[in-house]
Amino acid sequence: MDVHDLITQARQAQNHAVSPYSNFQVGAALLDADGNIHLGCNIENSSYGLSMCAERVALFKAISEGHTEFKAIAIAGPGTLPCPPCGACRQVMWDLAGDIRVIIVSGSEYEETKLSNLLPNAFGSNFLNQK
Numbered sequence: 001m002d003v004h005d006l007i008t009q010a011r012q013a014q015n016h017a018v019s020p021y022s023n024f025q026v027g028a029a030l031l032d033a034d035g036n037i038h039l040g041c042n043i044e045n046s047s048y049g050l051s052m053c054a055e056r057v058a059l060f061k062a063i064s065e066g067h068t069e070f071k072a073i074a075i076a077g078p079g080t081l082p083c084p085p086c087g088a089c090r091q092v093m094w095d096l097a098g099d100i101r102v103i104i105v106s107g108s109e110y111e112e113t114k115l116s117n118l119l120p121n122a123f124g125s126n127f128l129n130q131k
């Protein structure tokens with residue numbers, strides 16, 4: 001995996017953010033198991049709660065096109081601020097992508113971790129339908 005390419009693509013995805021309310025542009029680049037990269041940006045709504053994060057846009061796009069196995073996601077926020085995924089995105093990624101590598105971009109640097117480190121003791125489908 002080329003981390004720098006994933007980061008570059010996350011940065012490019014930021015350009016498509018629709019964020020007139022927060023003015024906080026986020027881009028995500030999601031690498032699937034076949035090597036394809038799926039991009040997402042945050043898309044806000046005048047009814048604020050209907051806004052969607054970049055990570056979920058990338059993931060839902062990929063799944064809707066038949067990609068179901070993932071390796072990594074790079075997430076870029078404005079300026080030099082790191083943009084760790086929000087709690088909702090952590091849960092959704094855990095359910096749909098599993099324990100992927102998470103690359104949090106800060107300016108020209110980045111930190112890498114695993115989703116399991118960002119969402120310890122996660123709820124998941126394994127807790128459903130227990131006897």
Ligand code: THU
Pocket residue numbers: 019022024025026041042043044051052053054055075083084085086089
């Ligand atoms: N946002 C994301 O897209 N991803 C994150 O990981 C954190 C927050 C968006 C949601 C909202 O449009 C804006 O950033 C400010 O919260």
